[in-house]
Amino acid sequence: MIFLTRRATFSASHYYWNDSWTAEKNEQVFGRCSNRNGHGHNYTLEVTVVGEPNPETGFVIDLKGLKNLIEREVLADWDHRHLNLEVAEFAKTIPTSENIAIAAWKRLEKGIANGSGARLSKVRVWETPEIFAEFEGEA
Amino acid sequence: MKARFGRRYMFSASHRLHSDGLSADENRATYGKCNNPHGHGHNYGLEVLISGEVDAETGMVVNMVAVDEAVQTKILERFDHAHLNRDPIFVNQVPTTENLCKAIFDLLDASFGSARLRLVRVEETENNFFECFSTER
Numbered sequence: 258m259i260f261l262t263r264r265a266t267f268s269a270s271h272y273y274w275n276d277s278w279t280a281e282k283n284e285q286v287f288g289r290c291s292n293r294n295g296h297g298h299n300y301t302l303e304v305t306v307v308g309e310p311n312p313e314t315g316f317v318i319d320l321k322g323l324k325n326l327i328e329r330e331v332l333a334d335w336d337h338r339h340l341n342l343e344v345a346e347f348a349k350t351i352p353t354s355e356n357i358a359i360a361a362w363k364r365l366e367k368g369i370a371n372g373s374g375a376r377l378s379k380v381r382v383w384e385t386p387e388i389f390a391e392f393e394g395e396a
Numbered sequence: 397m398k399a400r401f402g403r404r405y406m407f408s409a410s411h412r413l414h415s416d417g418l419s420a421d422e423n424r425a426t427y428g429k430c431n432n433p434h435g436h437g438h439n440y441g442l443e444v445l446i447s448g449e450v451d452a453e454t455g456m457v458v459n460m461v462a463v464d465e466a467v468q469t470k471i472l473e474r475f476d477h478a479h480l481n482r483d484p485i486f487v488n489q490v491p492t493t494e495n496l497c498k499a500i501f502d503l504l505d506a507s508f509g510s511a512r513l514r515l516v517r518v519e520e521t522e523n524n525f526f527e528c529f530s531t532e533r
Contacts, residue, residue, distance in 0.1 A: 275453055286454060288461065351455035355399040359450070387404040388460065391445075395397060 260378055261317045262305045265327045267336035270297035271352040274341075295339055301383040302331065302361060308375030318375040330364040354390035358382045362392050400447045400514060401457040405467055407476035410437035411491040414481075435479060440493075441519035442471065444504060448511030458511040466507040471500055493520040501528040 272295045273287035283291045290296070304327060308317040338344055340352040346360040362380045369377045381391040413430040414423050423431045430436070444467065448457045474483065480491035485499050501516040512530060519525040 273455070277453075286459070353450075353455035355401060355450045355457050356455045358399055359397060381402075389402040390399055390457070391402065392397075392399045 258307055259310060259317050260305050260307050261320075261375075262303050263320060263323050263327065265302045265304070265324070265332060266299060267302065267332050268297060268299050269335055269338050269340050270295040271340040271347070272296065273351050273353065275351065295341065298384050300357070302327065303379075303381040303383070304361075304365060304377070305379040305381070306369055306375045307378035311374070318369065323369070326365060326368045330368060331361055354382050354384045354388065355392070358390045358392040362394065366394075397450050398447065399450050399457055400445050401460070401463070401511075402443060402445045403460065403463050403467070405442040405444075405472065406439060407442065407472050408437060408439050409475050409478050409480050410435045411480040411486075412436070413490055413492060415490050435481065438520050440475075440496075441517075441525070442467070442500065443515075443517040443519075444513065445515040445517075446508050446511045447514040448508070458508050462508065466504060470503045470507065474503075493518050493524070493526045497526040497528045501530075505530075 272293055273290040274283050274293065275286075278286075304323065306318050306323065310317055334344060340347045340357070344352070344360075346352075346363075347356070350356050350360075358380045361382065362377065365380065366377045369375060377394070379391055379393045381389055383389040411430075412432065412435040413427040414433075415426070418426060444463065446458050446463065450457055475496075480486050480496065483491075486495070489495050497516055497518040500518065501513065504516065505513050507513070515527060515529050517525055517527045
């Protein structure tokens with residue numbers, strides 16, 4: 258089995274807020290991230306696909322296809338957006354790095370399984386060069 | 397739903413690779429320049445990976461503030477700008493980065509409530525790193 262990873266970057270803003278909590282509790286748990294005006298990051302997305310190289314092409318997955326898939330399914334909706342206000346998944350879910358990794362997985366899983374023997378193995382989201390979260394599916 | 401949260405840190409420390417069980421010649425042959433009696437130092441990169449359920453209320457596996465607090469008090473205050481050979485952990489074992497990685501894993505293990513420490517990675521230089529995993533996913 259070969260694990261192949263493609264990186265992509267996007268820039269977006271977000272804030273952390275739980276509507277069922279008081280303002281005080283939000284500030285206590287989320288600190289500066291609770292500022293309702295939002296703040297932004299340069300995110301790096303790492304998409305790891307696992308599979309056997311195709312005997313004819315030598316590819317686990319066509320990287321150009323993977324790049325296009327990431328751009329179409331994720332970047333087109335997320336890049337230069339306010340995640341809380343403009344992205345459907347985060348209307349009611351806090352856009353933490355963990356939840357961003359899960360949402361990216363859900364957007365990419367089907368497109369990767371289609372057309373090749375490969376499958377999505379892991380999505381890692383870097384919020385800064387020192388902070389990341391990753392998701393490997395529900396299994 | 398289970399996910400993982402990762403965080404990176406840096407610390408600077410000195411060490412000397414020397415085993416009391418080996419002769420002076422054997423130490424020099426085994427550890428080369430790292431056996432210099434006066435020690436030498438590195439800027440270590442530290443990565444910790446914590447696994448657990450994403451809390452429905454916070455959207456987090458673990459609060460980064462709690463991770464920073466644990467790493468600061470248990471690791472950085474202990475090892476940053478220190479000579480590793482002087483630490484009690486390395487009185488009876490050589491402070492190779494393999495042993496340092498394992499020591500950091502043991503010091504941090506069980507520090508994150510219901511979330512579990514999954515991996516500790518210690519980068520000794522830009523060209524070598526060491527990883528210690530838990531067997532749990």
